[in-house]
Amino acid sequence: MASHFLDKIFENNKNWIEDKLSLQPNYFNDLGKGQKPEFLYIGCSDSRVTAEELMGLNPGEVFVHRNIANMVINIDLNTMSVVEYAVEHLKVNHLVVCGHYACGGVMAAMQSADLGILNPWLRCIRDVYRLHKDELNDIENEEKKYARLVELNVQEQCVNLIKTAVVQKAYRQRELTVHGWVFDVHSGKLIDLKIDFEGILKEIMEIYHLD
Numbered sequence: 001m002a003s004h005f006l007d008k009i010f011e012n013n014k015n016w017i018e019d020k021l022s023l024q025p026n027y028f029n030d031l032g033k034g035q036k037p038e039f040l041y042i043g044c045s046d047s048r049v050t051a052e053e054l055m056g057l058n059p060g061e062v063f064v065h066r067n068i069a070n071m072v073i074n075i076d077l078n079t080m081s082v083v084e085y086a087v088e089h090l091k092v093n094h095l096v097v098c099g100h101y102a103c104g105g106v107m108a109a110m111q112s113a114d115l116g117i118l119n120p121w122l123r124c125i126r127d128v129y130r131l132h133k134d135e136l137n138d139i140e141n142e143e144k145k146y147a148r149l150v151e152l153n154v155q156e157q158c159v160n161l162i163k164t165a166v167v168q169k170a171y172r173q174r175e176l177t178v179h180g181w182v183f184d185v186h187s188g189k190l191i192d193l194k195i196d197f198e199g200i201l202k203e204i205m206e207i208y209h210l211d
C-alpha cells in the first residue's frame with residue numbers, strides 16, 4: 001500500500017479530533033470516562049456495512065462485533081464472549097443481528113469450492129439453508145433466493161442468541177430484545193425483519209430452556 005494512503009489516515013484522524021473538539025470541547029474527556037451503550041450490534045465484516053455509520057450513532061453508543069456473514073455460533077468463544085460482556089456487564093438492552101444483501105459469505109457458503117478454514121464456518125449457513133430448503137428451493141430467481149437466505153440467516157442467528165443462558169437470564173430480569181435487521185447495500189436502507197422475539201423465545205424454550 002502506498003505510504004501516502006496511510007499518511008492520509010493519520011491526517012483524517014487529526015481533522016476528526018479538531019471537528020469533534022470544535023463542537024464539544026469536552027468530547028474526549030467525556031469519552032474517556034467509560035461506555036454505556038444501549039445496543040450490541042453483530043454484523044458482517046464486509047467493508048461496505050459499517051455499524052455506527054449506517055445507524056447514525058457515535059462512539060460510545062453501540063458495542064460492535066463483526067465476522068463473516070454475521071454468525072452467532074454457539075461454540076465460537078469470540079462471539080460468545082462479546083455477547084456475555086455486552087449483556088451481563090454493559091447491560092445492553094437491544095441485541096441486533098444485522099445481515100446485508102449481496103453478502104459474499106452467504107454466497108460462498110453455497111458454492112461447492114473447498115475454502116479451507118472457512119469451510120466449517122460457512123457450513124453453518126448451509127445448515128440455515130437446510131432448515132428452510134422448501135421455501136428457498138421454491139425461489140427460482142438466484143438473486144432473490146440469496147436475498148431470502150440472507151434474511152433467514154439473520155433470523156437463525158437471532159435464534160442462536162436466544163438459546164444462550166445469558167440472554168435468557170437477562171430477559172427474565174429486565175427488558176431485553178433481540179432484533180434482526182438487513183442492510184441493503186444497493187439503496188443504503190436498513191430493514192427491520194421484525195423478528196418475533198417473544199414467539200421464538202416461547203417456541204424454542206421447549207428445547208433450549210435454561211435456568
Ligand SMILES: [Zn+2]
Pocket residue numbers: 044045046068069070100102103104105106
Ligand atoms: Zn457479508
